[in-house]
Amino acid sequence: MEVRIIDGYVGLKGRRILEIGCGDGRLTRQFAPMASSVVAIEPDAAKIALARQLAASEGINNVSFRVGSAQQLRLDGDPFEVALFSWSL
Numbered sequence: 883m884e885v886r887i888i889d890g891y892v893g894l895k896g897r898r899i900l901e902i903g904c905g906d907g908r909l910t911r912q913f914a915p916m917a918s919s920v921v922a923i924e925p926d927a928a929k930i931a932l933a934r935q936l937a938a939s940e941g942i943n944n945v946s947f948r949v950g951s952a953q954q955l956r957l958d959g960d961p962f963e964v965a966l967f968s969w970s971l
Contacts, residue, residue, distance in 0.1 A: 907933030
């Protein structure tokens with residue numbers, strides 16, 4: 883339901899998405915198939931390890947999971963079209 887609501891507001895199909903505070907990737911794995919690419923960050927290394935494992939087991943390969951925070955994020959390349967931070971506050 884969350885992804886459907888988000889998609890209704892911003893349209894996720896084919897978008898380059900930044901997700902701040904992805905946790906174990908529960909939501910990431912739901913919207914990743916719609917996106918062109920996703921960078922998902924989370925300060926908890928154990929949660930990122932689990933997110934990577936779960937995404938790989940589901941065949942999701944367009945997500946880059948990174949340990950860190952939004953304040954530390956350094957990225958090159960095209961700008962993001964959508965930034966998500968649900969459950970992060």
